[in-house]
Amino acid sequence: MGIRATKKRLLVSVAMGLGLALTVNAQAASKYPDIGPLPSVKINKAKAELGKRLFFDPRLSGDAAISCGTCHNPEKGYADGMALSAGYPGNKHFRNSPTVINAVHKNRWNWDGRLGTNLNDVTRGMLTEDYIMNMDMRIMQERAKQDPVYVKMFKDAGYGEPSNGSIRKAIPEYLKTLTSKNVPFDKGTMSASAKRGKSIFKGKAGCIQCHNGANFTDGKAYNTGVPENWDVFMDTDRHQAFLAYNQFMGVENYNNLKRDTGAHVHKHAADGSDMGTFLTPSLRELTHTAPYMHNGMIESLEDVVAFYNNGGGEDSNKDSRMKKLGLSSSEQSDLVAFLKSLSGDQLTGDKYVWSEEYPAEYEAIENWREVKN
Amino acid sequence: MKTQNKLSTAYVAGALVGAVSLAILSGCESTSAKDEGFKGSLNAVSKTAVAANASSTGFAPLAAIPANPPIPADNKQSDAKVELGKLLFFDPRLGGDASISCASCHDPSQGWAWAEDFSRGYPGTVHWRNSQSIMNSGHYPGSFWANSVTSLEAQAPSAAKGGVAGNGENDIMEARLALIPEYRKRFNEVFGDDFPRIKNAWRAIASFERTINQTDTPIDRYLNGDKSALSDSQKRGKEVFEGKGGCIQCHNGALASDMEMYNIGVPPATRWEEDGLAQITFRFELYAKGSNENLYRTAKADPGAYFRGKNKWDLGKFRTPSLRYTMYTAPYMHNGAFYTLDEVVDFYNKGGFDEDNRTTGWPKTKSDLIKPLGLSDDEKADLVAFIEAFSGDEILMDKPELPEYAPMFTLEELKEAKK
Numbered sequence: 001m002g003i004r005a006t007k008k009r010l011l012v013s014v015a016m017g018l019g020l021a022l023t024v025n026a027q028a029a030s031k032y033p034d035i036g037p038l039p040s041v042k043i044n045k046a047k048a049e050l051g052k053r054l055f056f057d058p059r060l061s062g063d064a065a066i067s068c069g070t071c072h073n074p075e076k077g078y079a080d081g082m083a084l085s086a087g088y089p090g091n092k093h094f095r096n097s098p099t100v101i102n103a104v105h106k107n108r109w110n111w112d113g114r115l116g117t118n119l120n121d122v123t124r125g126m127l128t129e130d131y132i133m134n135m136d137m138r139i140m141q142e143r144a145k146q147d148p149v150y151v152k153m154f155k156d157a158g159y160g161e162p163s164n165g166s167i168r169k170a171i172p173e174y175l176k177t178l179t180s181k182n183v184p185f186d187k188g189t190m191s192a193s194a195k196r197g198k199s200i201f202k203g204k205a206g207c208i209q210c211h212n213g214a215n216f217t218d219g220k221a222y223n224t225g226v227p228e229n230w231d232v233f234m235d236t237d238r239h240q241a242f243l244a245y246n247q248f249m250g251v252e253n254y255n256n257l258k259r260d261t262g263a264h265v266h267k268h269a270a271d272g273s274d275m276g277t278f279l280t281p282s283l284r285e286l287t288h289t290a291p292y293m294h295n296g297m298i299e300s301l302e303d304v305v306a307f308y309n310n311g312g313g314e315d316s317n318k319d320s321r322m323k324k325l326g327l328s329s330s331e332q333s334d335l336v337a338f339l340k341s342l343s344g345d346q347l348t349g350d351k352y353v354w355s356e357e358y359p360a361e362y363e364a365i366e367n368w369r370e371v372k373n
Numbered sequence: 374m375k376t377q378n379k380l381s382t383a384y385v386a387g388a389l390v391g392a393v394s395l396a397i398l399s400g401c402e403s404t405s406a407k408d409e410g411f412k413g414s415l416n417a418v419s420k421t422a423v424a425a426n427a428s429s430t431g432f433a434p435l436a437a438i439p440a441n442p443p444i445p446a447d448n449k450q451s452d453a454k455v456e457l458g459k460l461l462f463f464d465p466r467l468g469g470d471a472s473i474s475c476a477s478c479h480d481p482s483q484g485w486a487w488a489e490d491f492s493r494g495y496p497g498t499v500h501w502r503n504s505q506s507i508m509n510s511g512h513y514p515g516s517f518w519a520n521s522v523t524s525l526e527a528q529a530p531s532a533a534k535g536g537v538a539g540n541g542e543n544d545i546m547e548a549r550l551a552l553i554p555e556y557r558k559r560f561n562e563v564f565g566d567d568f569p570r571i572k573n574a575w576r577a578i579a580s581f582e583r584t585i586n587q588t589d590t591p592i593d594r595y596l597n598g599d600k601s602a603l604s605d606s607q608k609r610g611k612e613v614f615e616g617k618g619g620c621i622q623c624h625n626g627a628l629a630s631d632m633e634m635y636n637i638g639v640p641p642a643t644r645w646e647e648d649g650l651a652q653i654t655f656r657f658e659l660y661a662k663g664s665n666e667n668l669y670r671t672a673k674a675d676p677g678a679y680f681r682g683k684n685k686w687d688l689g690k691f692r693t694p695s696l697r698y699t700m701y702t703a704p705y706m707h708n709g710a711f712y713t714l715d716e717v718v719d720f721y722n723k724g725g726f727d728e729d730n731r732t733t734g735w736p737k738t739k740s741d742l743i744k745p746l747g748l749s750d751d752e753k754a755d756l757v758a759f760i761e762a763f764s765g766d767e768i769l770m771d772k773p774e775l776p777e778y779a780p781m782f783t784l785e786e787l788k789e790a791k792k
Contacts, residue, residue, distance in 0.1 A: 059497070061497075062469050062470065062495065062497065062536075062540050063469065063470045063472070063495060063496035063497040063540070064496070064497030065470070065496075065497070088469075088470060089470040089471070089472070090466075090468075090469065090470035090471030090472065090545075091471070091545065130469065130541070130542040130544065130545045131545060134469050134470065134540060134542075136536035136540065136657075136661075138536065138657050138660045138661050139498065139536050139537070139653065139654075139657050141660070142653040142654075142656045142657045142660065143653055145653075145656065146649050146652060146653050228787070230784060230787055230788075233780065233781070233782055233787055234780045234782075234784065234787075235780075236552045236778035236779070236780060237778075239548075239552060239780065239781065240545060240548040240549050240551075240552055241545065241548070242548075243544075243547075243548035243551060243552075244542070244544035244545035244547070244548040245544075247544045247547070247548065248544045255551055255567075255568050255781070258782060258786070258787050258790035259790065259792055276792070314792065315792045316791075316792055317792075361649060361650070362649025362650050362652070362653060363649050364646070364647050364648055364649045364652060365649070365652055368645060368646045368652060368673070369646060369673050372670045372671065373655075373656050373659065373669055373670050373671070373672065
């Protein structure tokens, strides 16, 4: 009944020629890859199990203080629940930690979309960036070789001896296990409100223009006018990471930046029109991953919808499609209900999380003089 | 026998400045012809110093150390630069996780070194070699145990960035400096930088290190004419040093080092057989320094100078260390194998074997200069006493108060910025 009612309303609206934006958006919806369930992924169990142990192992960071799981915490939807992520000891991060659930279904990663190849490269990037995990991968490899549990697991997984190359394969294999489970939207068990929200999503609100496909993202970067998080500049621990990153990425005059650069770091548009553009995030698992946006500036989904309803924030680079939507409060809550219907089970417990302890010290290899390195 | 023919240019050792010097280092027969080509220009400065002092005995005599080390033309000293370098030397923000500074492994209270066999290393790691004192390092023609860099300006970044040392990267270290107003001001005054440039940090640190010298040791006073500066035991030790002990063959000149590479037979660290963390670093270094598969798999000892030219005749060779300030820099040797000077002398007396008769892991390159010496207990004691004459009073330094971070912009400036 809910569906029918919504459809009817939509048809009536179109038929009556009311709301030009809505008409455009409704037509536009068909131009975009449709939303729907995610395809299934083949997983190599032994490799994924190895990747799971690696993902939660702090020995994969330079000073052995943090693991991937520190900022991609299972209890927080594989994000970290903070506006801006913790980062490596000695500094703090300048962006929100995005969930890695469904990362395997993306074709571009990081808020600014700087990595567009594969999860092997993403893994390498996160391990080695000096403000993230600051790992010399050659030390990482030798640490893995020093742990008999890894020696066996790498062998069982068909990788031979532990190597930095196979670490960067095993972690992505584990990430394949982190996909949405039991999602009302996928299972067809959405509430009536969520169903109405879906129509708004595809219609009047125009969300589908960017949040499309099975993972609700077109993999492109836009400026929606999200306000700056001044902590990036006022907290020197964050600002240093921001400066280092922009220097490394070749951004001009990085010391004088007073806004987040976004995709400009890899697009380098001469006119700066790509400044402050960020990748369309997936909308899956949002209930576990507040706060929202690249800098965590919006705390709730209600506020996110209100932000869009208001046409986004202020920015000279703001995408022209960001306009006031005129959603009623009930339409807004339907949209929120729909967004919430895109989240599934928490991926916690032994199936997803390595719960055995890691050795506190590295065991010495016995007969060191006699065995090959 | 090999001859050295080097141009004397910059360095003043003792009272002598040579133009062209010819020194005949008899007794260095073991050094192969191949070595000649490899050593290259790195040692030119110190060799000249040594050669300029060459005596009729064939070796450069020991010499008093000049008051100041040579100053490179492209990095002149100034008080402001030295002061900046001192701050940076002690500042842990020039490292990966901002927890350790140069001074962490070159601790003034540990002889400007680290008082364990291997240097402490970056958190989560341990180093694989002994931390060398920076005392008098401005006089050195190169740095690290294999002389792998040719200046202090090049040593600092190599240490600050190495995975088992500082593990920092240029971009984040430079960003940290930019966020410290006091550094912005000082880098501007000293180098004219709008924002601190990391390369200039290394230059300032090098300038500071050139001020860490010890010139008033008993040996300096003795060589400058005060014959009472050495005890009778030390005077006897000097004779052993220059005669029966043969130490002078390598430990000569103003630094008591010829700065050349030798394999003297130091046994591989036993720690590698017992300590998992050390085993990790050992393999990492083999890997990181570019070993072939065979060397990576089979090496059980530090290949030393081999990594510089990948020449097998350099396996297990390390630079002759200066004997200055050694009273404060135990343990000794590239891997800290010996904790006392007595052990060191015993090791030489046995022809390069330790008390368990262990020797180098690279026996083929062991220097022919290293032979059993047949020193009596008295001679050994005199020799140790003499080596102590290369150290004066301990030179300590308190960690300076470091300048603090401050935001680069005010909130108003940020909010007013046009978007």
